[in-house]
Amino acid sequence: MRLSEFWALMEQEFxxxxxxxxxxTHVIHALQDRTAVEAIEAAVPVRRxxxxxxxxxxxxxxxxxxxxxxxxx
Numbered sequence: 001m002r003l004s005e006f007w008a009l010m011e012q013e014f015x016x017x018x019x020x021x022x023x024x025t026h027v028i029h030a031l032q033d034r035t036a037v038e039a040i041e042a043a044v045p046v047r048r049x050x051x052x053x054x055x056x057x058x059x060x061x062x063x064x065x066x067x068x069x070x071x072x073x
Contacts, residue, residue, distance in 0.1 A: 001047040
């Protein structure tokens with residue numbers, strides 16, 4: 001997972017400003033009590049950070065991937 005995908009997922013799930021706030025302030029025990037931003041800066045793989053954040057915040061599996069914006073409704 002690329003960092004840009006992580007931020008796109010954060011925006012999709014939480015919105016732009018709140019997503020950045022969550023990434024900077026929510027401490028995740030599975031990441032050695034780091035925030036998502038701290039873990040990424042410590043070279044934890046971005047996919048692992050996203051998965052740990054989703055697990056911690058109980059985000060359902062169906063919302064853990066980018067929405068297909070090309071789908072017709």
